[in-house]
Amino acid sequence: MEVVIVKDAAAGGALIADSVAALLRRRPDALLGVATGSTPLPVYRALTALVRAGALDVSRARIAQLDEYVGLPQGHPESYRSVVLREVVEPLGLDEAAFLGPDGSAEDVQAACEAYDRALAGAGGVDLQLLGIGTDGHIGFNEPCSSLASRTRIKTLTRQTREDNARFFDSPDEVPHHVITQGIGTILEARHLVLLATGEGKADAVAQAVEGPVAALVPASALQLHPHATVVVDEAAASRLKLADYFRATFAAKPEWQGI
Ligand code: GLP
Numbered sequence: 001m002e003v004v005i006v007k008d009a010a011a012g013g014a015l016i017a018d019s020v021a022a023l024l025r026r027r028p029d030a031l032l033g034v035a036t037g038s039t040p041l042p043v044y045r046a047l048t049a050l051v052r053a054g055a056l057d058v059s060r061a062r063i064a065q066l067d068e069y070v071g072l073p074q075g076h077p078e079s080y081r082s083v084v085l086r087e088v089v090e091p092l093g094l095d096e097a098a099f100l101g102p103d104g105s106a107e108d109v110q111a112a113c114e115a116y117d118r119a120l121a122g123a124g125g126v127d128l129q130l131l132g133i134g135t136d137g138h139i140g141f142n143e144p145c146s147s148l149a150s151r152t153r154i155k156t157l158t159r160q161t162r163e164d165n166a167r168f169f170d171s172p173d174e175v176p177h178h179v180i181t182q183g184i185g186t187i188l189e190a191r192h193l194v195l196l197a198t199g200e201g202k203a204d205a206v207a208q209a210v211e212g213p214v215a216a217l218v219p220a221s222a223l224q225l226h227p228h229a230t231v232v233v234d235e236a237a238a239s240r241l242k243l244a245d246y247f248r249a250t251f252a253a254k255p256e257w258q259g260i
Contacts, residue, residue, distance in 0.1 A: 001229045003210055003247040004260060005238045009198040012232045013042025016130065016194055019230075019260050020047055021056045023128055023192075028060040031100075031120075033129035033182075035066050035140075036083045039196050040130055048091040058092050064126055065101035067140040067181035070154060074105050078168045102152065102180045113152040113180055120186065129190035133197045136160050137205045137218035141181035145216050148225070150183030184222045193229040194260070195220065197237040206233055207240035230260045 006012045020043070023030050034040065050056040065084050072079045077086075081101050089099050100119055106112035120126060131139050136158060142150065143158050156177055157165075166172035187193065197206050209220035210231055223229040238244050 001210065001224055001226075001231060002251075002260060003231045003233065003238075003241070003243075004251050005241075005244060005248050006232060006234055008234050009039070009042045010046075012196050012198060012234060013040075013044075013046040015260065016043045016196060016232060017046030017050060019194065020128060021050055022259055024056060024058060024061055027127060028057065029062060030127040031062045031064055031123050031125065033064045033066055033126040033187075033190055034084055034088050035130050035132045036080045036087075037132045039132040039198055041087065043130060043196065044087050044091060051092055058094065061092070061094065061098065062123065063089055063092075063094065063099045064120060064123070065099070066129070066131070066187075067179055068102050068104035069176040070104050070109060070178040070180055071176050072104060079104060104180055109154050109178075109180065113154065116180070116182075117152045117186055120182075120189075126190035128192045128194060129187060131187070131193060131195040131220075133195060133202055133205050133209065133220050134161055135164055135201055135205055137208055137220050139184070139195070139220045139222070140187060141179040142184050142187075142219040144219065146184055146219050148214070148216055148219075148222050149185040152180065152182050152186050155179050155181055184219055188222060188226055191228065193223055193226050195223060195229070195231045196233075197231070198234040200236040200239065202233075202237040203240040206231070206237050207242075211242055232260070 068080045102116035103112040141155050162175040208218045214221045214224050
């Protein structure tokens with residue numbers, strides 16, 4: 001696992017956008033797995049800026065969703081489908097046809113989950129999966145004690161996650177209890193995992209995920225099992241890392257052509 005400590009969220013966004021750009025230059029129809037929440041927004045802004053400046057052609061890129069609320073009415077502005085279309089697909093000038101996601105309003109949720117795993121595999125698998133991290137260490141919506149081998153399935157949110165996400169809804173009661181999420185096993189199949197975490201509120205979760213044992217209690221610790229995982233953190237989110245100086249020195253000495 002590589003840990004890169006950046007000055008702030010914008011620097012993290014630019015670094016990851018450059019890596020996505022390099023991937024799309026190598027593989028123009030790459031499948032990009034995207035996350036929701038506030039943290040990845042600087043990545044999407046930096047990527048959009050590259051496209052608008054004419055420095056990057058994303059016209060053949062494909063976008064895959066990581067997770068989704070269950071039971072929100074179709075088209076609800078806070079469904080993750082709506083969020084990804086609004087924050088990623090539209091700004092990049094992509095068509096909805098380039099977008100893959102699970103059906104959060106399906107009557108048979110389990111069938112929708114299984115269909116999504118098949119769709120991801122059928123699309124050739126995710127090339128780069130962008131991840132955030134919950135304050136409880138979740139990735140996607142894989143809450144603590146999710147199986148490290150889990151596939152896309154329905155999960156119940158913890159009270160902490162519902163409180164964290166209440167800011168996106170008019171009232172905390174509106175946050176759904178149930179979600180669909182790519183499983184940890186599904187996420188680990190992506191060719192490159194890039195987790196971005198910013199702010200003091202993520203410092204404990206980051207330290208446990210990066211320097212703690214691999215444990216279902218801290219779902220993000222599963223990144224330790226992946227052969228190409230990059231964790232990008234700002235100074236605040238890095239503040240509880242014991243090896244911070246080592247991570248800084250390692251990245252400073254890295255030849256630029258290697259990328260992340
Ligand atoms: C939600 C999403 C996660 C995201 C997390 C953190 O729970 N399902 O994918 O990583 O929120 O969100 P934020 O980046 O807003 O802190």
